[in-house]
Amino acid sequence: MIRACLFALALLASPAFAVEPDEVLSDPALEERARAISANVRCVVCQNEPIDSSNAGVARDLRVLIRERLVTGDTDQEIYDFLVLRYGDFVLFKPPFKPSTYALWLGPFAILFIGGLAVAISLSRRPRRPATKDTHLSAEEETELAKLMEEDKSL
Amino acid sequence: MKRLLFALPLLVALIIGGFAIWGLSGGRDPSALPSVLISQPVPQLDLGPIEGVDRPGLTTADITKMEGIKLLNVFASWCAPCRAEHPNLTRLGQEEGLTLIGINYKDKPEAAATWLEELGNPYTALGSDYAGRAGIDLGISGVPETFIIDADGIIRHRFAGPVVGDGLKRFMDALDEVRK
Known part of the structure; x- marks a missing residue:
């Protein structure tokens, strides 16, 4: 019972979002771009956390800044360049x-x-088995075999 | 030739392993970030003064005009390590003849004014960065951070964290390097 309750609670839990309601842009397309950029930017x-899910003050500032620049018409690349410059x-x-990253x-x-x-x-240098292996018996082997067969019959 | 080929995987493993050992050992701080501002002029700043503090605000042009080596210190009254490093910076300014420039990061003017009254105000110019935008332009990750700016207005060193204890020693080494 307790396990079932715990499991139900675990299902109810949703990941915490760091993006606060007042940061969200009214334009869903721009907001989506902002989220995508934020997910690629390290706090x-x-x-080890993207700014999109970080609660740090600087992360929030950067999220707001990214949104401001998106609203003024920056491309994604311009925003990345802006951040890399700093x-x-x-x-x-x-x-x-x-x-430097080659x-x-x-x-x-x-x-x-x-x-x-x-x-x-190493495979090409390995001594190869002769491709045309002689599968026929030699004359000696033939007579040996015939002898064995004879013995077998006489039993 | 064939023996050499067999030794190759071992060689590759040694190179990768050696790199890992180098990365994990020694006094290196793996979380330390390189600053892109090193050997660059101070980014464009235009900060108003802190209300109630008798010091002018600062612009990049002002900083470049100042003579000698300058310390650009980003601080806040709510930051305990800033309080710890404050006497050291004050002393450095006096004894080493350095110009101290302060950026008050995300701080209420009244709180900053009280803090400076209590601890002393060694800064020649003080800019208020309430929104934290100057902090982003300087690429800081928190306070305190101190930049060493040479006589030509070029940023020569970024020091993240308080200038105390072992940090003070490292800071002095960096300062000596800039003076050379």
């Missing part, structure tokens, strides 16, 4: 693809490629 205080690439959950983006593929190459080389 500089909590660091907080660096760190605020983006998805790091940009540029020379190792990050290409490293796994490079390792996969090297591994694949190593496997391919």
